[in-house]
Amino acid sequence: MKSKQQVHPHGEERPKGASRTMGGGTARKLTCGPAWFETAPLDRLGAPPHHEGGVCSELPKRGMRGFAVAFAFVAAVIASAPALAQEPVAIRFGAAPVPTSPLQTRGVGPFTAQLEADSQGTLKIVYYPGAVLGPPQHTYDNTMRGVYDMSFGMFGVVSSQFPRTHVTTLPFINRNAREASIALWRLYANGLIAEEYAGLRPLAIYDFVDTRIHARKPVSKLEDMNGLKVTATSRMVVRAVTAAGGTILTIPPSEVYSVLQRGVADAAALAWTAVMPFKIPEVTSWHLDTSLGMEPAYLLMNKDTYAKLPAPARAAIDKHAGAPISERLGALNDDIGAEDRAKVKAMPNQTIVELDAAEAARWAARTAPIVDEWLKETPNGAAVLAAYKAELEKIRAGSR
Numbered sequence: 442m443k444s445k446q447q448v449h450p451h452g453e454e455r456p457k458g459a460s461r462t463m464g465g466g467t468a469r470k471l472t473c474g475p476a477w478f479e480t481a482p483l484d485r486l487g488a489p490p491h492h493e494g495g496v497c498s499e500l501p502k503r504g505m506r507g508f509a510v511a512f513a514f515v516a517a518v519i520a521s522a523p524a525l526a527q528e529p530v531a532i533r534f535g536a537a538p539v540p541t542s543p544l545q546t547r548g549v550g551p552f553t554a555q556l557e558a559d560s561q562g563t564l565k566i567v568y569y570p571g572a573v574l575g576p577p578q579h580t581y582d583n584t585m586r587g588v589y590d591m592s593f594g595m596f597g598v599v600s601s602q603f604p605r606t607h608v609t610t611l612p613f614i615n616r617n618a619r620e621a622s623i624a625l626w627r628l629y630a631n632g633l634i635a636e637e638y639a640g641l642r643p644l645a646i647y648d649f650v651d652t653r654i655h656a657r658k659p660v661s662k663l664e665d666m667n668g669l670k671v672t673a674t675s676r677m678v679v680r681a682v683t684a685a686g687g688t689i690l691t692i693p694p695s696e697v698y699s700v701l702q703r704g705v706a707d708a709a710a711l712a713w714t715a716v717m718p719f720k721i722p723e724v725t726s727w728h729l730d731t732s733l734g735m736e737p738a739y740l741l742m743n744k745d746t747y748a749k750l751p752a753p754a755r756a757a758i759d760k761h762a763g764a765p766i767s768e769r770l771g772a773l774n775d776d777i778g779a780e781d782r783a784k785v786k787a788m789p790n791q792t793i794v795e796l797d798a799a800e801a802a803r804w805a806a807r808t809a810p811i812v813d814e815w816l817k818e819t820p821n822g823a824a825v826l827a828a829y830k831a832e833l834e835k836i837r838a839g840s841r
Contacts, residue, residue, distance in 0.1 A: 529557075529560070529562055529563050529564050529565040530563060530564055530565065530750060530751065530754060531565045531566075531567050532564065532565065532566045532567065532590040532591050532742075532746070533567055533569060533574070533588075533589055533590045533591070534553070534566050534567060534568050534569060534589070534590070534591045534592065534593075535569050535573075535574045535575065535580065535583055535584070535588065535589030535590075535591070535592045536569070536570075536571065536572070536574070536575070536577055536580040536583075536589065536592050536593055536594055537549070537568045537569060537570045537571075537592075537593055538570065538593055539570055539571065540568070540570055542718075543773070543777050544770075544773065544774075544777070547773055548769065548770050548773045549593065549740070549770075552645075552740075552761060552766050552769075553566045555757070555761050556754075556757045556758060556761055557757075558757075559753075559756070559757035559760060559761070560751075560753050560754040560756075560757040561753040561757075563750070563751040563753045563754045564750070564751075564753075564754040564757065566591065569589075574588060574589060575588065575589075577594065577595075577598070578598045580592050580593075580594035580598075581594060581598075581599045581602070581741075584641065584741050584742075584743055585640055585641070585743070587743050587745065587746065589743070590742060590743055590746040591644070591740070591741065591742045591743070591746070592739075592740070592741050593738070593739070593740055594738065594739055594741075595649075595736055595737070595738050595739075596736075596737045596738065596739060597674060597675045597676070597736060600675075600676050602637065603634075603637045603737075604637075604818065604819045604820065604822075605628070605633065605634040605637055605819060605820070605821070605822070605825045606625065606628075606634055606637055606646065606737055607676075607677065607737065607815070607819075608625075608628070608815075608819075608822075608825050608826055608829045609621050609624075609625050609648055609734075609735050609737050609829070610675060610676075610677035610678070610734040610735055610736065610737065611677065611734055611811065611812050611815060611826075612677070612681045612732055612733050612734045612804075612805070612808045612811060612812075613732045613801070613804065613805040613808060614732075614829075614830070614833070615648070615651060615732065615734075615735050615833070616833075616837075617650070617771075617775050618647070618648040618649060618650045618651075618735060618771040618772070618774040618775045618778070619768060619771040619772040619775050620771075620833055620836045620837065621647075621648040621735055621771060621833075622646070622647035622648045622767045622768055622770065622771025622772075623764065623767065623768050623771065623832070623836055624829055624832035624833050624836060625646050625647065625648065625737060625767070625829070626645075626646050626647070626763060626764050626767040626768075627764075627832050628825065628828060628829060628832070629643060629646055630763070630764070631828070633821070633824065633825050633828055634825065638741075640743075640744050641741050641742065641743065641744055642741070642742040642743070642744050642746075642747040642758075642762075643739065643740075643741055643742075643762075643763075644739075644740040644741060644742055644758065644762040644763070644766065645739065645740040645762065645763070645766045645767045645770055646737065646738075646739055646767055647737070647738055647739075647766075647767045647768075647770040647771045647774070648735040648736065648737050648738065648771050648774065649712050649714055649735060649736040649737075649738060649774050649778075650712045650713055650714055650735065650774050650775060650778035651712065651731075651732045651733065651734065651735055652673075652675070652678050652681075652710050652711060652712055652731075652732075652733040652734055652735070652736070653710070653711065653712065653713060653728060653729060653730055653731060653733070654666075654671070654682075654708050654709075654710060654728070654729040654731060654733075655708060655709050655710075655711055655716060655721050655725045655727070655728050655729075656669070656707055656708035656709075656725055656726075656727045656728075656729070657701060657704070657707055657708065657724065657725055657726065657727070658707060658708075658726075658727065659727050659792075660708065660727050660729045660794070661727075661729065661794045662800055663685060663686070663800070663803050663804060663807060664686075666682070666685040666686040666687045667686040667687075668686070668687075668688060669686070669687045669688065669707045669708055670687070670688050670690055670705070670706050670707045670708070671687040671688065671689060671690065671706065671707065671708045671709065671710050672689075672690045672691075672692040672697050672700060672701075672706045672708070672709045672710065673689055673690075673691070673709075673710040674691065674692070674693060674694065675710075675734065675736055677733075677734045677811065677815075678710050678733050678734050679691070680808075680811045680814070681733040681734060681808050681811055682710055682733065684807055684808045684810065684811060685804065685807055685808065687708075690705070690706050692706065694711065694715055694719055695719070697709045697711070697719055697721070698719055698720055698721065698723070698724055701721070701724040701725060702723075702724045708725070709721060709725070710733060712735075712736060712774075712778060713777075713778035713779075713781050713782045713785075714774055714777050714778045714781060716728075716781055716782075716785060717781045717784060717785075722785050722788055722791060726790055726791055726792060727792050727794065728785060728791065728792065728793045728794065729794050729796070730793060730794065730795045730796065731796055731801075731804055732801070732804075733808075738770075740762075740766070740770075742758070812826075
């Protein structure tokens with residue numbers, strides 16, 4: 442009698458007695474090739490057959506399990522491919538420096554390029570210069586609120602929120618912006634001023650060069666300041682000019698040229714880095730190299746933005762932010778100030794006056810009460826000032 446053929450559940454015939462389970466000791470013969478995948482049950486697709494002379498036999502149970510593990514691993518890699526190729530996180534850089542300014546082309550721009558390059562493709566910084574996303578006076582608030590992920594700005598407009606940071610604005614303490622920037626960052630790193638940065642991830646805390654007097658009339662000694670109408674914006678510079686005998690006109694830098702040109706003001710209290718951009722030599726002839734205090738500045742990131750970044754992006758920020766970029770930006774401001782000073786010196790009808798030691802001592806004595814006022818107003822001010830001076834001395838002695 443002819444033996445009966447057993448019919449495979451998916452329509453394939455097989456001899457009687459052949460195993461239909463995956464783990465049996467008897468291997469079943471199947472046609473080799475794509476037809477196997479079309480006819481085999483779904484629970485068997487993890488283990489393709491052996492090729493045996495034109496026919497296929499199923500793997501034993503242990504071989505199948507090994508292949509299933511390998512198959513699952515490959516499937517997981519394929520599934521993760523979109524995540525590996527994800528788009529970089531876009532960071533909104535609000536109130537960024539003017540694209541053509543030396544601060545941007547020689548300082549901030551190379552810094553952000555480093556962050557992107559070392560982020561393994563996870564970070565993209567998108568610039569919104571000036572007031573594109575909001576007025577400069579709101580830069581700090583917009584960074585805290587997350588309107589900006591990252592920002593550049595001056596501390597002067599938020600001086601009440603950063604009283605300790607303003608130690609660097611005290612007159613006749615600093616020699617150059619590089620030293621001041623290193624010392625200021627160390628105060629943050631050591632915790633003395635860190636509480637002022639709650640909710641933020643500081644990238645750089647640095648200084649612009651000392652404020653000078655740029656006048657329409659001769660100014661070479663303390664007595665020449667008596668009654669002089671001087672434009673100023675920084676609170677500490679306002680106090681220093683007043684202590685020296687000047688009369689303050691609170692005018693933003695963008696309007697200084699106009700008030701000097703019209704004779705409304707006699708002089709402007711500005712750093713050398715601001716003189717050329719605002720064309721001050723066109724309306725002044727005398728420049729007094731005094732030391733009325735520096736203007737601290739920042740590169741800040743919203744703390745929540747930083748925390749949510751991919752690990753490679755955070756690692757790039759941790760590598761390049763802080764002391765290295767703070768020192769670089771301070772030194773860059775020294776260079777820009779020196780370059781602009783040299784340009785003015787080479788111009789006709791321009792006179793630059795440097796204070797000798799005796800005259801500098803007279804100015805320092807006249808402005809000393811400003812330091813006493815700052816100490817009274819500033820929480821833990823005495824410790825902050827002592828630490829700042831100590832850091833300056835270490836730097837001047839060659840300590841890193």
